[in-house]
Amino acid sequence: MSRRFRLWLVAVGGAGLAALFTAAALDLPAFGGDHHPYGDRAVHASLSRHTANVIASVNFDQRAFDTLGEMTILFAAVIGCGALLRQTRDEHRATPEPQEVARPVRRYALLVLPVALLTGLYVIAHGQLSPGGGFQGGVVAATSLHLLYLGADYRALERVRPVALYETGDAVATSAYVVTGLAALIGGSAFLANTLLPYGTFNTLSSGGTVPLLNAAVGMEVACAVVVLLARFLDQAVEIEEGNGT
Amino acid sequence: MDDLLPLLVAVPLLGAALLVAGGRLVPRPVAETVGCAVAATTAALALVLLLNSSPPFLEWAGGWTPVNGRSVGIVLIGDGPGLGMAALASLLTLAALAYSWHYFDEPPSGHAGSFPALLLLFQGGMCGFAIAGDLFNAFVWFELMGVAAYALTGHRVEEARAVQGALTFAVVTSLGAYALLMGIGLLYARTGELGMHAIGRGLDAHGRPDALVLAAFVLVMTGLLVKAAAVPFHFWLPDAHAVAPTPVCMLLSGVMVELGTFGVWRVYGTVFAGPGGVPAPEFERTLVTLGALAAVIGAVMCWYQRHIKRLLAYSTVAHTGLFLIGVGVLKPEADDGIALYLLGHAGVKAALFACAGILLDRYGSVDEHALHGRARELKGVAVLFTLGGLGLAGLPPFGTALGKSVTEEAVGGPLTVLYVAASAVTAAAVLRVAGRVFLGLGPKPADGTGSGYETTGSGERPETRHRLSRIPDTMTAVPAVLVAGSLAVGVVPGFAKVVAHSVNETGSAGVAASAHWTPAGVLLGLLSTLLAGVLALLAVTRPKTFAAPDRALWLRRLQSGHVGDYVAWVLVGATVLGALTLPGLLGG
Numbered sequence: 001m002s003r004r005f006r007l008w009l010v011a012v013g014g015a016g017l018a019a020l021f022t023a024a025a026l027d028l029p030a031f032g033g034d035h036h037p038y039g040d041r042a043v044h045a046s047l048s049r050h051t052a053n054v055i056a057s058v059n060f061d062q063r064a065f066d067t068l069g070e071m072t073i074l075f076a077a078v079i080g081c082g083a084l085l086r087q088t089r090d091e092h093r094a095t096p097e098p099q100e101v102a103r104p105v106r107r108y109a110l111l112v113l114p115v116a117l118l119t120g121l122y123v124i125a126h127g128q129l130s131p132g133g134g135f136q137g138g139v140v141a142a143t144s145l146h147l148l149y150l151g152a153d154y155r156a157l158e159r160v161r162p163v164a165l166y167e168t169g170d171a172v173a174t175s176a177y178v179v180t181g182l183a184a185l186i187g188g189s190a191f192l193a194n195t196l197l198p199y200g201t202f203n204t205l206s207s208g209g210t211v212p213l214l215n216a217a218v219g220m221e222v223a224c225a226v227v228v229l230l231a232r233f234l235d236q237a238v239e240i241e242e243g244n245g246t
Numbered sequence: 247m248d249d250l251l252p253l254l255v256a257v258p259l260l261g262a263a264l265l266v267a268g269g270r271l272v273p274r275p276v277a278e279t280v281g282c283a284v285a286a287t288t289a290a291l292a293l294v295l296l297l298n299s300s301p302p303f304l305e306w307a308g309g310w311t312p313v314n315g316r317s318v319g320i321v322l323i324g325d326g327p328g329l330g331m332a333a334l335a336s337l338l339t340l341a342a343l344a345y346s347w348h349y350f351d352e353p354p355s356g357h358a359g360s361f362p363a364l365l366l367l368f369q370g371g372m373c374g375f376a377i378a379g380d381l382f383n384a385f386v387w388f389e390l391m392g393v394a395a396y397a398l399t400g401h402r403v404e405e406a407r408a409v410q411g412a413l414t415f416a417v418v419t420s421l422g423a424y425a426l427l428m429g430i431g432l433l434y435a436r437t438g439e440l441g442m443h444a445i446g447r448g449l450d451a452h453g454r455p456d457a458l459v460l461a462a463f464v465l466v467m468t469g470l471l472v473k474a475a476a477v478p479f480h481f482w483l484p485d486a487h488a489v490a491p492t493p494v495c496m497l498l499s500g501v502m503v504e505l506g507t508f509g510v511w512r513v514y515g516t517v518f519a520g521p522g523g524v525p526a527p528e529f530e531r532t533l534v535t536l537g538a539l540a541a542v543i544g545a546v547m548c549w550y551q552r553h554i555k556r557l558l559a560y561s562t563v564a565h566t567g568l569f570l571i572g573v574g575v576l577k578p579e580a581d582d583g584i585a586l587y588l589l590g591h592a593g594v595k596a597a598l599f600a601c602a603g604i605l606l607d608r609y610g611s612v613d614e615h616a617l618h619g620r621a622r623e624l625k626g627v628a629v630l631f632t633l634g635g636l637g638l639a640g641l642p643p644f645g646t647a648l649g650k651s652v653t654e655e656a657v658g659g660p661l662t663v664l665y666v667a668a669s670a671v672t673a674a675a676v677l678r679v680a681g682r683v684f685l686g687l688g689p690k691p692a693d694g695t696g697s698g699y700e701t702t703g704s705g706e707r708p709e710t711r712h713r714l715s716r717i718p719d720t721m722t723a724v725p726a727v728l729v730a731g732s733l734a735v736g737v738v739p740g741f742a743k744v745v746a747h748s749v750n751e752t753g754s755a756g757v758a759a760s761a762h763w764t765p766a767g768v769l770l771g772l773l774s775t776l777l778a779g780v781l782a783l784l785a786v787t788r789p790k791t792f793a794a795p796d797r798a799l800w801l802r803r804l805q806s807g808h809v810g811d812y813v814a815w816v817l818v819g820a821t822v823l824g825a826l827t828l829p830g831l832l833g834g
Contacts, residue, residue, distance in 0.1 A: 001803065001811045013817025020824050024461030028435050037438030038318070045310075045318045062318040065252065065307035069374060069386030072259055073393050076367045079266060080397025083360050084412075088404050164270060171267035178260045181252070190309035191252035 050199040051208035056128045060214040064192040067214070068177060071221050075174050078225045082167070085232045087240050096238045098153040109151025116144030124219035128208040134215045138222025146230060154238055163231045166224045173221035180213055247298055250291065251305040251324045251377060254332050255387075257288045258339075258370035262363040269359020281362030282343045285369060289336035292373070296329040302752055304379070321441050323379035326748020327585065331376035331508050334592055335501045337731075339369040342493035345600055345724040361401070368394035368497065375505055381430050381466075381517070382440045384509065388426065388473065391502060392419050399490040399498075405707060410807065411489035418482040418812050419472055425820065426469025432462040433517070442516035449522030455831050463524050463827060466513055467532075468820045474506025476570055477540040478819045480563045481805060481812040484547075487559035488701065491709050492603025495555065499562040500596035504588050507569045511581070514573075515752075526576055528830035533574025534661070535826055540567030541664055545671040547801060550794040553703030554602045554612040554679055558595065561638060561672035565591055568665055572653045575661075578759040582746035583653030586735060586761060589745070590645025593732030594637035597725035598676065601631040604721055605683065607710045613703035614679050619686025624717070628684035630725045635680055637732050639673030639778040640771040642763070645735025648742060650774075651767025662770070670774040674781035681786045688786035 029035070046057035059067050087093065120141025127133030149157040181192035189195040192214075200207035261284030269277055295303070303324030306312070310319025343365060371394060374387030396419075400412025434440060436458055437448025449459060468479070475483040483503065487495050510533070518524045544564030551557035565587075572584035604627050606612050609620060621628065640647040650669060654662045681687040708714070735741060746761040785792040794802070804811075 001806050001808065006808075006811055006814050009811075009814035009818050013814060013819070013821045016821025016824055017817060020457070020461045020464060020821075023457035024432055027456050027458035028432075035438075037316075038434075038440075039438075041316060041318050058318075061308065062310060063308075063320055063382075065320045066383055066386050068255070068259070069371075069383070069390055072367060072370065073386070073390050075263070075266075076364065076371075076390060076393045076397070079262075079360050079364055079367070080393060082357070083364065083397055084400050084403050084409075086403070090404065168267050168270075171263045175260055175263040175267065178256050178263065181256060182260075184309075185249060185252075190249055190305070190307065191256060192307055193309035195309065 050202045051211050052129045052203045056133050056211055060211045061194045071218050074225045078170055078228050081229055081232045085236050091240050091242055093239050094241050096154045106151045109147040113144055113147040117141055120144055127215040128211045134218030135222050138219045139226055141223045142226035163228055166227045170221055170224035173217050177214055177217040180210055248303040248305040251303055251322045252307055254292055254373040255370050258284055258366040262366040265359035265363040269357050274358040277358040277362055278347055284366055285340040285343055289340055292329055292333035292336050295324055296333050299324055299326050299329050320383045321379040322377045325752040328377045332373040335372035338497055338500045338596055339365055341724050342496050344720055346493040347720045364394050364398050380441050385426055389423055398494040399486050401491050408489040411485040414809050415482045415486040417809050421816055422469040422472025425465045429462045429465030432458055446517045446520050450520040452522050455522055460831050463518055464820055464824045467823055470506050470509040475503050475563055475566050476536050477543050478815040484556050484559040488556045492599055495599040496596040500592040503562055503566055511573045525830045528827045530574050532826040533570050537567045537570030537574055541668040545668045548672045548675045552614040553701045557675055558598050564668045564672050568668055575657050577656045578750050578757045580653050580656035581749050582759055582761040583649050583656055585745050585749045586645055586742055587649025590649050590732045590735045593728045594634050597728035598634040600725035601627050604717055606706055607708040607714045610708050610713055611704050612706055614682055615691040616704045617683045618690045621683045622686055626722055630729055632680045633729050635673050635676035638676055639775040640669050641775040642768045642771045643736040645732045647771035648736040651771055652761045654770055666770055666774045670777035673778035677778055677782035678785045681782055691789050
């Protein structure tokens with residue numbers, strides 16, 4: 001297809017869609033109204049189960065079944081990347097050469113690493129109380145490890161990051177989420193029902209029933225998944241080379 | 247029993263997680279056995295639930311049953327069509343796992359569990375989508391299906407074409423998913439609900455449909471039709487099918503694409519069918535137009551292929567068109583017919599792909615011309631492939647024939663001609679391949695590469711470690727069972743009645759229709775089979791007359807392999823959807 005024809009298609013299709021979007025946007029509810037049918041119900045449901053962070057209640061209690069899907073999408077992406085970025089027969093591994101790191105960068109990275117890791121774990125642990133939670137904290141915790149790559153070198157990172165272990169951790173965390181859901185079902189309630197644990201005292205770490213458990217499972221899953229994903233891409237970029245190797 | 251509904255998702259997902267966790271420690275046969283066992287358990291569960299699904303289940307995940315008619319939770323619908331699709335997806339996953347038993351090239355370094363785990367995740371996504379009663383939840387499983395399918399499609403990364411096909415698939419389908427999500431956003435903004443029935447009630451309460459409803463309809467349908475591979479959203483499908491490993495093709499063509507059509511049926515019936523949604527005549531016009539386009543283009547392109555997997559892929563496009571027409575006419579009889587047609591088609595199409603996979607692994611080629619007469623020794627495969635072609639044509643008593651005849655009677659008029667023609671042409675292409683490859687009929691076609699736009703299918707790498715000298719029993723048993731299943735859909739007494747009952751119980755506004763063989767239907771089925779046979783015979787004996795004329799070259803050029811082109815077509819398709827639906831919202 002010629003470039004010209006393609007641009008015509010994009011112009012026609014894009015113009016149609018733009019017109020449609022504009023017309024639809026004019027019919028949206030006005031900004032700042034006080035009619036929030038879902039929000040009101042969600043807040044009420046969250047408070048009834050002593051979960052201070054309503055978002056966490058929506059994610060891990062009211063719509064926990066969606067979150068199961070979302071965490072599995074990440075899980076599938078990790079396995080998929082593992083399969084696609086595998087070392088094929090016509091590729092071989094080269095040992096990366098360590099390179100000098102500027103001293104200020106090195107000091108900064110090593111100083112910030114524990115702080116970043118702790119922040120990540122804090123964000124995961126307080127997911128049911130304050131903004132954040134497993135998804136966000138997991139990413140922070142996982143990236144903190146990669147400060148080693150910036151501050152030291154690739155081999156130092158590889159020592160704290162046995163990929164197979166993290167991959168197993170990813171799978172174990174996913175199973176933990178499903179098993180928590182099944183436990184509720186076996187306990188006589190519905191799949192992923194928040195009925196196993198007492199709801200606790202509002203605004204404390206142990207409040208919200210199974211919300212903290214599911215939140216922790218997601219935190220572990222996301223942290224492991226991000227570590228493995230980055231490892232696959234870094235491997236491809238740093239170590240695996242094309243050619244007839246060993 | 248309602249409580250067991252989420253297990254259709256939970257079991258395969260848990261199985262996949264365990265396979266990944268333990269996959270490094272166990273040898274390959276153990277991992278593959280676990281995969282098969284999990285898929286089989288899920289299939290059994292789906293069948294048990296299906297047998298008990300009258301009246302349909304309604305399950306609220308997390309136990310959030312509605313208070314005063316409103317809930318914050320997610321609803322799952324366990325009715326005949328949804329559970330039927332879940333059962334079909336699970337059985338085909340089992341078939342794919344059995345087919346790939348010991349068959350693949352070595353798994354990714356030391357990880358025997360990753361391929362079966364991806365298949366199980368794919369299965370979990372499909373089951374979740376099939377039973378979703380919540381629009382956002384459907385989107386989540388739609389995405390899971392996608393992510394697993396992209397990775398599976400590009401599994402043979404050694405080949406640039408596999409990566410290219412998977413990337414195209416990922417870009418186009420992701421674009422569809424974003425459209426779907428934006429549509430959901432608009433519906434949520436209007437109604438504050440995510441459950442499909444609840445959104446439908448919310449739209450009706452708001453009054454007459456306006457631009458927002460139209461935009462939401464267009465965006466949601468765009469997402470689903472990209473998955474269903476309706477023209478002009480279909481370009482990803484042949485590129486992905488040509489490169490995906492055979493067991494994955496069986497799933498993509500056998501059930502995933504059909505889930506897109508199922509989604510259209512489900513979403514229209516629950517969300518847009520009321521007075522606040524899209525009027526029935528507009529829906530009918532839109533779907534029948536797109537469906538007819540897909541049937542014609544799919545059939546023509548199918549006829550002009552020599553790459554066997556691409557040929558089968560285009561026949562899926564043509565059949566998707568026929569399914570969409572059946573769904574579009576909004577008649578209970580047509581719904582029944584499509585359900586039966588879809589079941590029959592899944593068995594036949596998966597079996598045909600399985601046979602093509604045997605050719606690929608035996609001869610390292612899926613080129614109709616290069617394989618001329620070479621597969622004479624594979625008598626069993628020849629029989630299965632021919633039976634598959636006859637099933638595709640709608641030879642009674644295949645399930646495809648029953649479904650097609652019931653639908654033809656419902657749609658009536660010129661559309662019946664389209665049904666007969668599209669099924670005859672696609673089947674003729676398959677029978678032509680059978681005649682040349684397995685029987686060596688006709689003159690040996692020139693082995694040239696033809697025009698630059700032709701994908702020949704020569705020089706493909708087998709998916710097995712070496713070219714097979716002996717075909718493993720599992721690889722022939724699976725297509726045999728699948729063809730038998732497609733026959734059973736048409737033959738087993740009372741099956742059609744049960745399917746019709748369960749489809750009409752939830753959809754079709756509760757109107758019950760019956761589905762059974764009629765003399766006219768049988769005659770039409772025989773007619774399209776006869777047409778297919780004659781066409782195939784003529785094409786084999788007079789290859790010159792039936793070769794692709796230069797006039798048809800532009801059609802082939804559209805399938806350029808350029809992702810940008812496909813994205814442009816998605817935009818155009820969405821605009822066409824809007825233009826086709828608009829008139830009814832303006833008038834009255």
